[in-house]
Amino acid sequence: MRRVRYEVNGGPEVLFTEEAPVPEPGPGELLVRVEAVGVTLPVVRKVHEGTEPVPLGGEVAGTVAAVGEGVTGFAVGDRVTGLCFSHAYAEAALVHHTMACVIPHWASCVDAVALVRSGLVARGAYEAGHPRPGDAVLVTAAAGAVGTLALQYAKAGGASRVVAAVSSADKADFVRVLGADEVVLYDDESWGAPVDVVVDGVGGELLGPAVRALAPGGRLVAFSSGGGTIDAYELLVRGASVIGFQMAAVARGEPELYARWRDDLWELHRDRTLRPRVSAEIPLTEAARAHELITSRRNLGKVVLVP
The missing domain is CATH 3.40.50.720 (NAD(P)-binding Rossmann-like Domain)
Structure with missing residues (x-):
């Protein structure tokens, strides 16, 4: 599979695409075939300001390809969105099941990464x-x-x-x-x-x-x-x-409140109370362009990478 990573800090030119093996889901994890990746400001800042490389995390949405031991409530073929703390800028990513939710049939994967975490x-x-x-x-x-x-x-x-x-x-x-x-x-x-x-x-x-x-x-x-x-x-x-x-403090310390807020989001989106905005859908291989859009403050809404 293809994924994006970087080796040194200092600017968008450090991002590059590489071939990597598809990861195996561990206990409690979902392997997601990624259809959309939400680019976040904290990750962009890590690339530009960090002292050493870290995996490019972020919101992902796609289809469950495999489930790890102990996972309940999800099955292969489900469309899900969630936060990936390892390599999110990839064609396949690992998401812990506690950080994932099913995408309603009426919403797209791009909708999901624009709406849920933000x-x-x-x-x-x-x-x-x-x-x-x-x-x-x-x-x-x-x-x-x-x-x-x-x-x-x-x-x-x-x-x-x-x-x-x-x-x-x-x-x-x-x-x-x-x-x-x-x-x-x-x-x-x-x-x-x-x-x-x-x-x-x-x-x-x-x-x-x-x-x-x-x-x-x-x-x-x-x-x-x-x-x-x-x-x-x-x-x-x-x-x-x-x-x-x-x-993260709410997700860890108040999981029931976190889950209720997440369910509310979909209802508010469906009745048009909340209308997420997508500034651009950019190919995964052009992740540097997505980061530049955010650092230059030219984005209007969410920037999304599409593998």
Whole structure:
């Protein structure tokens, strides 16, 4: 089978395609013949910023080709999606059965990788901010895979005002269609009237303006892998708080909640409350182009690799 990996950090040119044996599923694992791979920002950052190579993980969707010992609830021939922590950029990948779910017959594999993981993170991050009906909510990276869904959650959750923060003005119409009432640019001097909740998927230098956008008692939810530093005095004068959110902690510590959220996603998608957006479907062998699309902030929604 073909798969993509990299040897050194430093840029998209380090990605290359190689031939590799089809892996064997171990206990609790599914072998999935991959039809779509969701590219995630944390993996892109590992390639560009990491100190040593790691397997390119990510969301995958496809058909179960084999099941490992102890697997229940799945069979060969099922269409599934799930998170692969080893080699996801491949024609076949291993997914632990606890991280997988069956794709409804009415949805495609591309739908699945655009919706499930990004939707879970969007919902978890949004709810971590303890939003109340009538709150104003601001979402950074609003045109990205998670941000597009977080905007829709905020709108459906009764926010009085939904603000989309994006990197460039050419994304404004796109996020307004998804429910944004206002659009601000990262380098604007002011992000408008204060908000009650900020859902931040960028981190780094944006943490400063994100905190300053908070109303008294506001909550900033940080779920980005981008790191960054927050001025404690800015929190003090606002009586504001910062909440860290990690989806893996919910998956491991609250599996029943994780499963319920996942089931809810499909229902919200079916009734059109949640509409995932796909920026591009790119051949697996052109993974470097997919990464460049994300690092240049040109993607509108999810970037998907198609073997």
